[in-house]
Amino acid sequence: MIRANNISVQVTKRKIVDQVSISIEPGILTAVIGKNGAGKSSVIKAICNDLAHSGEVTLDNKPIQDYNLNELAKIRAVVSQKVSMEFNFSVREMVGIGRSPYFNVLLTKRDEDIIKNSLEKADALHLIDQSYITLSGGEQQRVQFARALAQIWGRIEQEEPSYLLLDEPLASLDVAHQHEMLSFLQELCKKNTGVLIVIHDLNLAAQYSDCIHLLKDGKTVQQGSVEEVFTTETMSFAFDYPLDIISHPNKQNPLIIAKKNS
Amino acid sequence: MLQLDAYKKHYITIIALFAGLVVFSVLSIGIGPVSIEISSVLKVIAAKLGVINLAEDELVQSSAIVFNIRLPRVIMAILVGAALSVSGASLQGLFRNPLADPTLIGVSSGAALFAAAVIIFAEELNKFLPDFIQTKLLFIAAFLGGLVSTYLVYIISSKRGRTNVSTMLLAGIAINAMAAAGIGFLIFTATDAQIRDLTFWTLGSLGGSVWDTVFTSTPFLLTCILILPMLAKKLNAMLLGENEARYLGVNTEFVKRLVIVLAALGVGAAVATSGIIGFIGLVVPHLLRLIIGSDHRFLMPASILLGALLLLGSDLFARMAIIPAELPIGIVTSAIGAPFFLWLLMRNRAQIHPI
Numbered sequence: 358m359i360r361a362n363n364i365s366v367q368v369t370k371r372k373i374v375d376q377v378s379i380s381i382e383p384g385i386l387t388a389v390i391g392k393n394g395a396g397k398s399s400v401i402k403a404i405c406n407d408l409a410h411s412g413e414v415t416l417d418n419k420p421i422q423d424y425n426l427n428e429l430a431k432i433r434a435v436v437s438q439k440v441s442m443e444f445n446f447s448v449r450e451m452v453g454i455g456r457s458p459y460f461n462v463l464l465t466k467r468d469e470d471i472i473k474n475s476l477e478k479a480d481a482l483h484l485i486d487q488s489y490i491t492l493s494g495g496e497q498q499r500v501q502f503a504r505a506l507a508q509i510w511g512r513i514e515q516e517e518p519s520y521l522l523l524d525e526p527l528a529s530l531d532v533a534h535q536h537e538m539l540s541f542l543q544e545l546c547k548k549n550t551g552v553l554i555v556i557h558d559l560n561l562a563a564q565y566s567d568c569i570h571l572l573k574d575g576k577t578v579q580q581g582s583v584e585e586v587f588t589t590e591t592m593s594f595a596f597d598y599p600l601d602i603i604s605h606p607n608k609q610n611p612l613i614i615a616k617k618n619s
Numbered sequence: 620m621l622q623l624d625a626y627k628k629h630y631i632t633i634i635a636l637f638a639g640l641v642v643f644s645v646l647s648i649g650i651g652p653v654s655i656e657i658s659s660v661l662k663v664i665a666a667k668l669g670v671i672n673l674a675e676d677e678l679v680q681s682s683a684i685v686f687n688i689r690l691p692r693v694i695m696a697i698l699v700g701a702a703l704s705v706s707g708a709s710l711q712g713l714f715r716n717p718l719a720d721p722t723l724i725g726v727s728s729g730a731a732l733f734a735a736a737v738i739i740f741a742e743e744l745n746k747f748l749p750d751f752i753q754t755k756l757l758f759i760a761a762f763l764g765g766l767v768s769t770y771l772v773y774i775i776s777s778k779r780g781r782t783n784v785s786t787m788l789l790a791g792i793a794i795n796a797m798a799a800a801g802i803g804f805l806i807f808t809a810t811d812a813q814i815r816d817l818t819f820w821t822l823g824s825l826g827g828s829v830w831d832t833v834f835t836s837t838p839f840l841l842t843c844i845l846i847l848p849m850l851a852k853k854l855n856a857m858l859l860g861e862n863e864a865r866y867l868g869v870n871t872e873f874v875k876r877l878v879i880v881l882a883a884l885g886v887g888a889a890v891a892t893s894g895i896i897g898f899i900g901l902v903v904p905h906l907l908r909l910i911i912g913s914d915h916r917f918l919m920p921a922s923i924l925l926g927a928l929l930l931l932g933s934d935l936f937a938r939m940a941i942i943p944a945e946l947p948i949g950i951v952t953s954a955i956g957a958p959f960f961l962w963l964l965m966r967n968r969a970q971i972h973p974i
Contacts, residue, residue: 405866426869427868428868430868433866435862437860440859441860443715444715445912445913446858449625450855450914454856462916
């Protein structure tokens, strides 16, 4: 389990993350939600040690910075919000970079198989020989997702605990791919992966998450099950906007709609 | 075992470049003001390696030309070309920008400034220094000069793993200007003989390549040429950004430092032996990216080979263009490289094509 204990991040005088505690447990899909500037990305960056922070982050009770980077890379994969690339890489090579912790110079047949399998799971296998920078935003996101998958593939296969941290992986995806990726993430959870995902679409978060972490101004407003967090008062407060929660006509999960109809 | 199909083009390119380099090396030993047949070149080399024995008076003149004049020069061209282009390729990876050329960003001129200072102050400096350092002083100074300028450009233009291209190029312009001012100042204090030496630095030439230079510079150049390609996988990851590279298990601080030191070592040693030879580090990786893409695992070995080949070709042209005189090779590479750079800028402006 990855556990962040009371982490705070301060940039100049502003606390962009304030005493947040969050855990990523194998088998659990946790969604981080909140309005723009609530500190969602900063929480992920702090967990990954990319932002100077106070408070401790541990993996299986050992401080995460004590892990060898290469060993950690085999257990935990991260996809940032925007991965820019100015150089000409094929999709195959891009996903191959995800195998970095495992090879020295040349990829083995197994690496190549994993590249293909990961791309297939991300519905991007047909792009394998294309140049990465010519892809659309959504296609690039799917390829980055495949890269992260290839990175921890072995542990997923063995159903050993692994961790996937995704910062808005759905932003440029069409509705079909959004649902496909989330259902696949649920499948991964069944294979002992712990998923932390920053998500903007509240209804998607409600439909697929096991656990919701709601942030506002860098502080935790509420964390818990979907039912616990998705209440009219809590959500309207967190998003500074009058919101209504109704129940989905066919499914169990709540649906969120705006109260105003201007 | 390996996915050969997907990388077929990469392997063919590397093998073709290697074959081309071997053939062209032998050819360019033969070509010169005194033309020597290929068979004689091969015989002389075979004899030196002890594979065959030559009759006592056979090929004496050819042997002297091949062994004392042409061979060290060809070896120097290969090593300098390889070091410059592999340094270029890795600096471009580090800066995450394909325009980071050792000459453009001021690495070469920083090295040249320090080397020039050593030439001018050699007598004064040698009074304080032990012998074994004296012979290497030029190389050490050029290395330090290259190191200082690379580091300066890097800290000025990069913030949290993102490089600002215009800042990088402007910092390069500033460093080039400072180095030019420094060298200009040194020229004022120099004697006539020293001025001739200094002119050589600024224009570049492989004319001074004798076995002595080869032996002194090889350890520096080879260190750069052999170790930089080992960082290929890590540089690939770093192209995604420093954070991403860390998620992939790369110790980014270590790689950054190593690339800066090794590139400065390679470029410094190249400058110390042959002066400023521009644009090789820009043109070579670029051409190769067009053919085999940007994967450093293939790009770096291919750059080594094509860099060697291109500098060998440029040196041949420099030797043969205005016989009996010689063109400075820096003029030849700049004449090829500068228009190429302009073409790149125009192409980048369109922004449709991948680089």
